Amino acid sequence: MSDQYEVLRNVFGYDDFRGDQDQIVSHVIGGGDAVVLMPTGGGKSLCYQVPALVREGCAVVVSPLIALMADQVGALQQLGVRAAYLNSTQFPEDRAEVERAYLAGELDLIYIAPERLSQRGTREFLARGRLALIAIDEAHCVSQWGHDFRPDYLALGELAEIWPDVPRIALTATATRRTHEELTSRLHLENARHFVSSFDRPNITYRIEPKASANKQLLDFIRTEGVVDGEPATGIVYALSRKSVEKIAEFLAANGVNAVPYHAGLDRRVREDTLHRFLREDGIVVVATIAFGMGIDKPDVRFVAHIDLPKSIEGYYQETGRAGRDGLPSVAWMAYGLADVMNQRRLIDQSDGDAAHRRVQSQLLDAMLALCETPTCRRQQLLGYFDQQIEPCGNCDTCLAPPATWDGTVPAQKLLSTVFRLDREFNRSAYGAGHLIDILLGADNARIQQQGHTRLSTYGIGTELDGSGWRSVVRQLVALGIIVPHGDYGVLRLTEKAAPVLRGEQTVMLREDVKATPRVRKASRPVSAAPDLSDEDRNLFEVLRRWRAGVAKEAGAPAFTVFSNKTLEEIAAVKPSSRDELLGVSGIGQAKLDNYGDQVLEILAEFESA
Structure with missing residues (x-):
């Protein structure tokens, strides 16, 4: 077809483009390169699918999602689009038929994984046909400082030299300024036109609550808000380890939730069956590591829950963005606690990267902690990380039920003084949060007695808070960078920021931990798949x-x-x-x-x- 508006109407059934889509499509049809940053659900796919149907030749779509290619192609074929894929799941005769159709000019789009496209044979085969454009989906995967680096993406920069006259479009839903710059450089798109849309997803309610009994909190959340029209809703629960994934899925299933595990350690056929069920069944909850979810187009995921602290805001945004692609109310929920911070710090300390890499990972974690501990609008904090400014959203937990703040300077001084005195009087500051809290509460246990810590001047001076209150103080001091966990056991050490607090030169304002109230749940809960109908x-x-x-x-x-x-x-x-x-x-x-x-x-x- 010769007209993008004709394609939009006759193939996809839409009267108008959204946002920057029209400009992007026109630019690529005209032969220009483009870098597109657009939120999940914002319509990135149309930005290369429409030009693929207008320009002569076949578009190559680079996608890391082999497990999803069949469904992606099937959805296009439902629209009458001549689409196919090449990957390792096909029989040789099936691949041969796709190759024949490509060379005969009978395809509009062909999906290929970056691993296959980096092979010399694949490039030579594609060179025998006519390329309309090259679309690089999930382009953030090329960034070594991003949250989902894939080494095979690095070779995609060579495409600029192999096909200098074929327009290329790189697309992603998550990119900080640094990731944006890196993907532009590595993919040799310095002369491309850049389109950056707002990352705001106003239909998603963001909520983070202190972790107490995480599994029970998760179950309560799903029973309360994982319901649409009185029926169980579809959702995703993320956990960091494979062991946690399996335990949480088992717990939820034992309590009546249609939950299944997904992680890279499971048999391939089990993973394929889980993905197949997730895409086709209603009311299923997939408990997964971050290996699950990228590129899934299922529009009616009503909630995304995190039972562990994500490593970065980029990863968190990408994962939560899988909820509510249909624009209906959805919830991003997280339970977060001090142990999460300790575990993340330990993983950074034990990583194989050099000092610069560990420093960057620490900065990513610091930004994530700031989001968790902010007393102000979470959406402002989240979008601010991507250099986008908005007014308070009115649809996150801190907007719906603003947390109170309190002057935590004296408790902070008591905790910091305990760390300082242990180092000075006992020549050792390497104690974890639990032991420090025991000292402040005046606990009379064997470890306190054996080490003589009852002699500390701070012993028993912290009874104005209970254990939960002190853990909140510790957690927020870590988020503020005043103390830092270190080593395998999460021992706490003072940073240079502790000195002005100890001297009384700096006030420490802390937020009160509050749990979501029924009013917040009622305001954020999606109750109908068609809320505007009679x-x-x-x-x-x-x-x-x-x-x-x-x-x-x-x-x-x-x-x-x-x-x-x-x-x-x-x-x-x-x-x-x-x-x-x-x-x-x-x-x-x-x-x-x-x-x-x-x-x-x-x-x-x-x-x-x-």
Whole structure:
């Protein structure tokens, strides 16, 4: 097709581009290179799919997501797009057919993993056909300082020399200024036009609460907010270790949650089955390491939960962005505690990187801690990390239930003094938070007695706080950089920032730990898949959803690739009575009209006559 607007309407079923899409598409169609930073759910895929259908030749889409390629291609084929993929999961005869179709000019898009594209044979094969453009998805993977570095992405910079006249577009949903600059340099896109959209996802409620009994907190959260229209919602729970993933999934399943584990140590067939179920079933909760989720287009994930502290804000933003791609209310929840900080610091200390690498990792963790401990709007803090400024959002825990702050200078001095005196009087400052708190509370245990710590002047002077209160103080002092965990056992040491606090020259304001109130939960909980419909129209919406589920099951495809909830919602509200009227519904192009139009009109006629 020769016109981008014709493609948008007839293939994808949309009347208008969103945000920067129109400019990006026009620029790439004209042969220009582009770097696109756009939030998850912002419509990045259209930025290369539309030009691929307008320009002559076949577009190569570089994607690290072999497990998802079949579904990505299947969704395009539902639209009538001639799409295919090449990867190691195919039989030789299947790959041969794709190669034949490419060379014959019968493909519009072909998906290839970076590992395959770095091979000489693949490049020589592609050179025998005609390339329309090269799209590099998840481009942040090229950054060695980012949260998801993939070494095979480094070779993609060579594409600029191999195909200097083929436009290239690099896309990502997460990039700080440093990552943005690095991907631009490594992919040789210095002359590209840059499009940076707002990273704000206003439909997501961000909430972080102190970790007490994490599994029970998670279960309470899922039971309270993991519900849509009275039915269990689809969600993702992230944990750092494979062992934790399996234990949490087992705990949730034992308590009635449809939960399954996912991590790289599981058998490939088990992982494929889990991914297949997640994309096709409603109400499933996947408990996973960060290996799960990138590139998943499932629009109705209602919550993302973190049971462990993420390593960076970039990673946190990428993971939470997998919720609410359909624009409906969704929740990003995290339980975070002092032990998380200790574990992260230990991992940094034990990493194989050099001092510069460990310093960068520490800076990333410091930014994550600042997000967790902020008494102000979390969304402001989150977007500020990406150099974007907004007003307080009114849709995060600190906006919905602003935490009180208190002058924690005296408790901070007591804790810091304990560390200082242990070093001066006992020639050892290497104690963890638990022992320091025991000293302040005047605990009478064997370790205190054996080491003679009852003689400290700070012994028993901290009874104004309980153990939980003191852990909060320690956690926030770590976040402020006044003390720092060190070594395998998370021992606490003073930094240069401790001196002015001890001398009384600096006030230390701390936030009170508060748990989410029912008011916050009520405000943030998604309760309906079609919140704007009347009761009668919602009944029609449910009829259409059941029909869609049957069609998707028969086709072996995710339901949202048939029609999105938004499309079904518009059908239920407008009730088109002809194929022409149905073609005017957002998300219905010519191919979907031909495939499903008559069935939808029959359902509408039966509903109206009932």
